[in-house]
Amino acid sequence: MTINTISTLEAHRLELQAELDAEKSNAERNKLGQYATPTQLATLILEQAKQLISSDSPIRFLDPALGTGAFFSALLRVFASQHIETARGYEIDPHYGDEARLLWRDRSIEIIINDFTAVSPPTDESSRYNLIVCNPPYVRHHHLESTEKKRLQSLVQSSCNTRLSGLSGLYVYFLCLAHQWLSESGIAGWLIPSEFMDVNYGKGVRDYLTSEVTLLEIHRFDPEEVQFDDALVSSAIVWFRKEKPSPTHQVRFTQGGNLNQPRYQQMIPVMDLKVENKWSRFPKNGIRTIKHDAVRIADLFDIKRGVATGANQFFILDRSHELITQLPPAFLTPILPSPRYLESEEISVDSDGLPDMKPQLYLLTCDLPEDIIQKDYPELWAYLLQGKAQGIHERYLCRQRSIWYSQDKRDPSPFLCTYMGRQSNGDKSSPFRFILNHSRAIAPNVYLNMYPKTLLRQRLDENPSLKMKIWQALQTIPVEKLIGEGRVYGGGLYKLEPKELGNLLAADVFGEDNEILPSLPRQKRLF
Numbered sequence: 001m002t003i004n005t006i007s008t009l010e011a012h013r014l015e016l017q018a019e020l021d022a023e024k025s026n027a028e029r030n031k032l033g034q035y036a037t038p039t040q041l042a043t044l045i046l047e048q049a050k051q052l053i054s055s056d057s058p059i060r061f062l063d064p065a066l067g068t069g070a071f072f073s074a075l076l077r078v079f080a081s082q083h084i085e086t087a088r089g090y091e092i093d094p095h096y097g098d099e100a101r102l103l104w105r106d107r108s109i110e111i112i113i114n115d116f117t118a119v120s121p122p123t124d125e126s127s128r129y130n131l132i133v134c135n136p137p138y139v140r141h142h143h144l145e146s147t148e149k150k151r152l153q154s155l156v157q158s159s160c161n162t163r164l165s166g167l168s169g170l171y172v173y174f175l176c177l178a179h180q181w182l183s184e185s186g187i188a189g190w191l192i193p194s195e196f197m198d199v200n201y202g203k204g205v206r207d208y209l210t211s212e213v214t215l216l217e218i219h220r221f222d223p224e225e226v227q228f229d230d231a232l233v234s235s236a237i238v239w240f241r242k243e244k245p246s247p248t249h250q251v252r253f254t255q256g257g258n259l260n261q262p263r264y265q266q267m268i269p270v271m272d273l274k275v276e277n278k279w280s281r282f283p284k285n286g287i288r289t290i291k292h293d294a295v296r297i298a299d300l301f302d303i304k305r306g307v308a309t310g311a312n313q314f315f316i317l318d319r320s321h322e323l324i325t326q327l328p329p330a331f332l333t334p335i336l337p338s339p340r341y342l343e344s345e346e347i348s349v350d351s352d353g354l355p356d357m358k359p360q361l362y363l364l365t366c367d368l369p370e371d372i373i374q375k376d377y378p379e380l381w382a383y384l385l386q387g388k389a390q391g392i393h394e395r396y397l398c399r400q401r402s403i404w405y406s407q408d409k410r411d412p413s414p415f416l417c418t419y420m421g422r423q424s425n426g427d428k429s430s431p432f433r434f435i436l437n438h439s440r441a442i443a444p445n446v447y448l449n450m451y452p453k454t455l456l457r458q459r460l461d462e463n464p465s466l467k468m469k470i471w472q473a474l475q476t477i478p479v480e481k482l483i484g485e486g487r488v489y490g491g492g493l494y495k496l497e498p499k500e501l502g503n504l505l506a507a508d509v510f511g512e513d514n515e516i517l518p519s520l521p522r523q524k525r526l527f
Contacts, residue, residue, distance in 0.1 A: 010039060010073045013103060017068045020096055032093065033137030033170060036067055037191060042074040044259045045133060045189055045237060050078055052216065052239060053131055053187045058085035062129035064116040064136065064178055066091040068100045071133045072109055084108065088129070090116040092137075117152060117173060121159070121180035128183035135191040136174035141167050141201075152177075162208045165201035172196065172205055175238075179212065182242045188213075194220050194236035197279035198487040210274045213240040217252040219259055220280070234489050245270050253282035278485070285484050297509065298502025301450040305419070305498060306443035307335070307363065307410050310397030314387050315407065316444070319360040326379040332362040333407075334441040339418045339433060345475070346436045353440040363442065365407035410442045413449035414460075414467055415474065420446070420495045431494040432482050434474040436467070448498055459516070466516060473510050481508060 017036050021029065029035070037045075053059070059079055063071050066089030075084065087109040091097035097113040104111065112119075122128050141149070149166050152173040156164050160179035164172060171192050182188055196202035197218070209215045216239040237259065249270045256263030266283030273279065276288060297303070309315040316335060317323060324332065334354050336347070341359065348356045366373065366380065374381045384405060387393060398404040414437055421431030435447070443449055452460055460466050485503050486496035510516045 006073070006076050009103070009107075010077070013068050013070070013073055014039065016099055016103060017070075020068070020099060024095070031139070031143055033139035034067070034093070034096075035135070035138060037070040037135045039070065039074075041191075042070040043077060045191065046071065046074040046078040048237070048239070048259050049131060049133060049187060049189055052189075052241075057130055059083055059087075059131050060085050060129045060183070061087040062132045062134075062178075062181055063089040064132070064134050064174055064181070066100060066111060067096050067135075069104055069109070069111075071135070072104065072107075075133075076107070081108075086110075088112065090114055090119065092116070117155065117177055121177075125183060128186065129181055130183045130186035132178050132182055132186070132188040134174065134178070134189075136171040138193060139170035141169055144170065156204075160208060160212050162204050162212065164204040167199075167201040168204065169193070169201075172201070175205065176208055179208075179242070184242055186242045187216075188240055188242070190238045192236060192238060194234045194280065195487065195489070197236070198277075203277065206273070206277070206279065209238070209240060210245065210270055212244070214243050214245040214249060215240045215251045215270065215273070217254065218279070219254045219262060220256075222256045222263070247271060253279075255283055280487060281484055285480070295506040296502055297450075297504045297506055298499070300453055300456050300506055301415070301502070302453060303498040303502050304410070304449045304451070306445040306447045306449060307408055308397055308445040309363070309407060310395045311387075311392045312444065314390070314392050315364045315405070317362050317364055319362065321362075323364070323379060323383060324362060327364075327377065331364060331366050331380065333365060334439065335361050335363040336416075336437070336439075336441045336443050336447070337361055338444070338446055339421075339435075342433075342435065345433055346471075347439050347441075349439045355439040355441050361441075363407060363444075365405065367403060367406050369403070410449065411451070412440050412442050413437060413451050415450035415452075415471060416443055417448040417450060417474075417496065417501060418446065419448045419497065419501075420493060422492050422494065430477075430479045430482055432486075432496055434471060434477075436471040448496070448501060450501075456516070463515075470510075470516060473516070477504065477509055 021034075021036070024034075059075070061072070061075055061084065063069075066072065069089065072087060072089060075087065089100070089109060089111050091100060091111065091113055092115045094113050097111060101111045144152075153164050153166070156162050156173060156176040160176050162176050164176065175190050175192065178188065196205045197220075217237075218239075219237045221235050247270075250267040251270055251273060252265065253268055254262035254265045264283045268282050268287065272287050281288070317332075336355060337357075337359055341357065343357070350356045354360055370381075370384070373384065387405070392398060393404040416435035416437055418433045418435070421433070423429065423431050437443075481504060482496060483494060485500045486494055487500070488494050
């Protein structure tokens, strides 16, 4: 097959991909996790595969989520045809699979229209594949039925001795289930969301990669360089060989640039990866060591997300809303607006203790049953009926509450942290803001509440000036410390969950200030 012929086929495939994608809505493709691999990226991945696989081994190629065949097309461009012994692809969606069969009908690939996770793996070594390359469907766990999750979890447990969380996305199951399809010493390359490197559900994947196979390399793309035009997800390429890892093995972590010339790189011992739960630290940050008697931010503060209403536009009312004057104060709790409305990191107050800013907002919440509201508070009842007509009561969070219009209880917090944000190109400022709240307004779920624990609260009661000192110290936390504990998504969106903020060393924030740091019961922790 000539290069020109291969290039013509790839051009045809790209046209076909665009036509097929256009015939589906974004919502349909999102639900099935259908995001096609760009040609240039597919080529770079197969070129990397050529460097990793033995040059004298005939290629037995498998793509468990073929789509229209981006990786197979790249395989033909990178490897000589006589070097390819066999190729197979699975595609669950006939919309793409049938057209892929027509496109590649004269080429040496078997395309099967079926769910890869429902197919029995080969039982003998000669039928397995020594090169698996895949961009699996990025389907979040809430799109998977509970019975389907249990089926997949059971299959993974038996196929590769790995337990997966019910919060795992479908791509995690694909990666683990392909274990029995890969031949001994075979190479696998997975283009997957990089979130598995940080999130709790990713622990099962991390355990698999450090115990059941030899992890070779993880390349993480710059989060601001989204690899898929239609999916805001930060991606990684994960390479491993099917053999147990040596205790002295080291894994190559790279980030930024491209696969051939990454901007950062670092070798990390696999034994360190076994105990490190935050792989996104690498390659920019070093290995964390076990420190004795270390105090974390979580030892000083109870950190909780703000109130999640499930429908802010319905439950959060502007001060000018007619209900504000018609309802008892017990039904209306002052609440802060989004961080974009804050002109300062210090929230001052008016004479009523409300935030001295616009907009001034209230959270609507009530614990009374509907029949009492209908009888005693007709204005509120009429408003709730409007919400029902809009389907507010059927939204996910509202359905989870015993009373759909009753909100979680939160107290005002003196210290707040915005839990997500972006950095502009070249901007080294922090994507997170620490807010000093003097008002009696509570925070919505775009903030993290930092409630001082008992000992610190006692010191604040004894010396109110510490409040300003603590806030100023929080504002000086180095950007790399916050980013190192948090996580990043496609498009450069950084997030910091309560546990991640709590993992910061108190000494990195407050130094050895005995005025702030109370004497605490201490224990050995991993940092």
